[in-house]
Structure formats: structure tokens, C-alpha cells
Amino acid sequence: MVFFIDGMDEFYSKPSDLIDLVSRLIVPGVKVCASSRPWNQFEDAFGHGPHLRIERLTRRDIETNVASKLSSSSAFLLYEQSDPGTTVRLIDDVCEKSHGVFLWIYLVCKSLLDGLADGEKRTELQLRLSGLPTDLEALFEKILGTLDTAHAERTSAMLQIHKLWSQARQHNNGVDIREYRPAPTLLGMFHADEDDPDYTVKARCNPSNLVELRSRVELMHRRLNACTKGLLEADVHNAKELWLAEVTLLHRTVKDYLDRQGVWANILAKSPPQFNCNLRICNSSIMHVKARDPLYTVPSWDLCDITSCAAEDVFRLRKTDAAVAGELLTALDQAHADLASAQLFNAGKLANLARSDIRQFRQECETSLETAIFCSTFEYVRRKLEILP
Numbered sequence: 001m002v003f004f005i006d007g008m009d010e011f012y013s014k015p016s017d018l019i020d021l022v023s024r025l026i027v028p029g030v031k032v033c034a035s036s037r038p039w040n041q042f043e044d045a046f047g048h049g050p051h052l053r054i055e056r057l058t059r060r061d062i063e064t065n066v067a068s069k070l071s072s073s074s075a076f077l078l079y080e081q082s083d084p085g086t087t088v089r090l091i092d093d094v095c096e097k098s099h100g101v102f103l104w105i106y107l108v109c110k111s112l113l114d115g116l117a118d119g120e121k122r123t124e125l126q127l128r129l130s131g132l133p134t135d136l137e138a139l140f141e142k143i144l145g146t147l148d149t150a151h152a153e154r155t156s157a158m159l160q161i162h163k164l165w166s167q168a169r170q171h172n173n174g175v176d177i178r179e180y181r182p183a184p185t186l187l188g189m190f191h192a193d194e195d196d197p198d199y200t201v202k203a204r205c206n207p208s209n210l211v212e213l214r215s216r217v218e219l220m221h222r223r224l225n226a227c228t229k230g231l232l233e234a235d236v237h238n239a240k241e242l243w244l245a246e247v248t249l250l251h252r253t254v255k256d257y258l259d260r261q262g263v264w265a266n267i268l269a270k271s272p273p274q275f276n277c278n279l280r281i282c283n284s285s286i287m288h289v290k291a292r293d294p295l296y297t298v299p300s301w302d303l304c305d306i307t308s309c310a311a312e313d314v315f316r317l318r319k320t321d322a323a324v325a326g327e328l329l330t331a332l333d334q335a336h337a338d339l340a341s342a343q344l345f346n347a348g349k350l351a352n353l354a355r356s357d358i359r360q361f362r363q364e365c366e367t368s369l370e371t372a373i374f375c376s377t378f379e380y381v382r383r384k385l386e387i388l389p
Contacts, residue, residue: 001030008036009135010253015041022046037099037135055100062105066094069109075116086122090129097134103251107139108132110230140257143229144267154193155227156270159258160277161192162232162247168281168312181309186234187213187243190220191284197276197324200283200290201331205338208291217243278317282328285310289335 003025011018019041025032035054036042055062070076070091080087090112098105108129115128133139147155165184182188196202208216224232224247231254232247239245249255258264289310310332318325 003030003032003034005032005034008034008042009039010256015039019045037101053100055095055098058100059095062095062098062100062102063091065102066091066105066109069105070112070116073113073116075119079116079122083122086125090125093126093129097129097132099134101136103253104134104136104139106250107143107230110225111143136253137257140231140254141263143231147227147229151227152270153272153275154223156267157272157275157277157280158189158193158224158227158232159267160271160275161189161280162249163258164277165192165281168316181312184247185243186217186220186224186245186247188284188288189224189247190216191287192280193220193223194280194283195272197274197279197283200286201327203287203290205290205335213243217245221245276317276321278313278320279324282310282313282317282325285313286328286332286335289332 005022008015008018008022022032022034023045034046038053070087071080076087094105094108094112098108111128111132112125115125120128131142133142144152144155162184165188169181169183191199221234221236221242224234231250233250234245234247236242236245249258258267314325314328314332317328
């Protein structure tokens with residue numbers, strides 16, 4: 001029997017507890033292969049046995065990776081020409097501190113690129129690097145803790161929006177709604193990042209052109225990089241269009257870190273004034289309708305899907321702000337009517353009735369109320385009937 005145990009340094013309890021468990025597994029007929037960063041406790045307990053350092057085997061790959069990332073900076077290339085020793089030492093120091101952890105390399109290189117962009121001197125770059133912890137969670141804390149007040153508030157908002165959006169895609173009453181609610185995208189985050197609480201109500205029902213779309217998502221991409229320093233990233237390489245790039249947490253370890261009670265409480269404490277996460281997501285959902293954003297390119301994503309997403313968001317908001325939710329319902333209904341009258345969406349294509357999980361009928365719908373009825377979004381129907389004359 002063989003046990004493979006990965007990431008012992010990520011164990012949340014005391015290292016001694018894990019050491020005791022692993023030691024008790026080592027009996028005749030049982031083999032254990034365990035991995036960890038070189039913590040003293042694990043070195044003392046298991047350093048006498050057969051072992052290898054992965055970073056020594058991957059050293060050349062790590063050097064290539066670091067050099068490739070830093071070479072994207074024109075300032076780094078200038079250093080290579082004027083003082084090649086500086087660039088060699090910088091690459092060596094990053095490789096040594098990384099202990100073979102590519103996620104750490106990614107985040108640290110982003111920090112060094114910021115310094116290079118600011119024209120930092122060799123000594124300043126070395127100080128920047130030496131000030132970055134080698135432990136991932138400590139590095140996450142360092143990244144969030146060094147943001148100025150304005151960026152800290154914006155980062156708090158972005159992380160909250162992303163978390164609530166992701167939660168909204170989970171199972172709802174036994175129905176998997178991910179098939180009709182798209183993941184957070186750069187364009188969706190752009191709309192949700194708007195500070196004006198009346199953003200959606202004021203907006204006209206006009207189509208976005210490609211220049212507007214590209215400008216919006218490029219701005220949002222810059223904001224993500226500036227505020228979250230890579231903890232949230234847009235998957236631009238696998239997206240057909242930039243505005244469809246899915247925004248995700250960098251790695252599972254980032255989610256685990258943010259989910260810790262004390263960490264998340266600190267993020268919530270840095271929320272911008274008057275911040276309402278539910279309202280931000282409502283604005284984003286309805287703006288996809290008003291701006292006719294090209295998110296719903298899959299045939300099964302039709303007007304029913306869009307209405308379902310927006311209705312879900314509005315009714316989540318209603319729990320904390322019923323008056324604003326009523327205004328947004330009206331805005332959604334008007335947007336739906338404008339689009340249906342212009343025949344810009346196939347209002348009869350209702351193949352995916354996700355809330356009721358009924359998919360066998362199609363029906364012509366001219367208003368969002370009718371669409372909601374056939375989508376079985378009962379809360380939407382009830383609220384809409386309340387505000388009808």
C-alpha cells in the first residue's frame with residue numbers, strides 16, 4: 001500500500017499533528033510519499049529519509065519562466081543592456097526564494113514588473129523582492145495589506161462581487177443554474193464595478209458597439225490588475241473575445257485564504273461607502289439586456305435565460321432594498337419590451353426554463369412578466385403584479 005500526501009505545509013492544524021499521523025503510517029508493507037515546502041518541522045521529522053527537491057529538477061524551467069515574465073518589461077530589457085549582472089541576480093534570487101512554487105513566482109514577478117514600470121533602481125528591486133514572504137498565504141496578506149485606501153476599497157468590492165456572482169451560479173432549489181447564468185466576465189465585472197447606484201435606471205436601451213466593448217473590458221482588465229495584483233485574473237487566452245474572458249480567482253489556495261473568517265471579515269470592513277453588492281450584480285445583469293451585450297451566444301441562452309438571471313438578482317436585492325428592487329424590475333420590463341418590439345432577440349425561444357426545469361415547450365412572450373411566468377420565476381411575477389396598476 002502506498003500513500004501520497006501533497007502539500008503538508010498547507011495543513012491548517014499544527015505541523016506536529018500531521019507529522020504524528022504520517023509517522024504512524026510508516027509500518028512494514030506501507031510506503032509514504034509526502035511533499036512539503038522545506039519547513040523546519042518537516043525537515044527534522046523526515047529529512048533523514050530518502051528525499052528529493054523538485055525545484056532542483058525544475059530549476060531550468062523556473063529560470064526560463066522567470067526570465068520570460070520579466071522580459072515583458074522594457075525596463076528589464078534596458079537593465080539587460082546596461083547592467084546584465086542585475087538581471088541575472090534578480091532571476092537567480094526569484095528562483096531561490098520560490099522553492100519551485102510557480103504560483104509564488106507568478107505573483108512575485110507581477111510585483112517586480114510594477115517596480116520595473118516605475119523605474120525602480122537595482123537596490124529598490126532587491127528590497128522589493130526581499131520584502132515579499134516565501135509563504136503563499138503570507139504573500140496574499142502582503143499583497144492585500146499594501147494597497148492604498150482607494151485601491152483597497154475597490155479590491156474589496158471586486159472580491160465581494162466575484163464571490164456573490166459565483167455563489168449565484170450554484171445549485172438553486174435542486175436546479176443547476178450554471179447552464180443559463182454565465183460566469184463572471186470582464187464585461188460583467190465592468191458593469192458591476194460602476195459606482196452609481198442608478199447606473200441601470202439611467203442607462204438607455206442602446207446597443208454597444210465593438211469599440212465601446214473593447215474599451216470597457218480593457219479598462220476593467222487594468223483595474224483588476226491594479227487592485228487585486230493578480231489574485232483575480234481574466235482568462236483572456238481561452239476566450240473567443242476579450243469581453244467574454246472569464247474572471248476567476250488565481251488559484252484554489254486564494255479561495256481557501258479568502259474563505260478564512262478573519263480574512264473575509266477584514267475584506268468586508270474595507271467596503272466602499274454605500275456599497276451594496278446585490279445592487280451591483282443587479283445592475284450588471286440588467287445592463288447586459290439594455291446594452292444588448294453579446295454574452296448569450298450559445299443557442300440555449302435566450303431571452304428566458306437573461307430574464308431569469310436578472311430576476312434572481314433583483315429578488316436577492318429585494319430582501320435589503322425593496323424600493324430599489326421595484327425600480328429595477330420596471331427597468332428590466334422596459335428593456336425587455338424595447339428589445340422584443342425591435343425583434344432583436346428571439347422572444348419565442350424558451351427551450352431552457354431553468355427555474356422549473358421544464359424544457360418541452362415554447363411560447364411567444366412580449367414582456368418580461370410573460371417570460372418570467374413561463375420561466376416559473378414566481379417571485380418575479382409576484383413582485384411585478386404588486387407594482388402593476
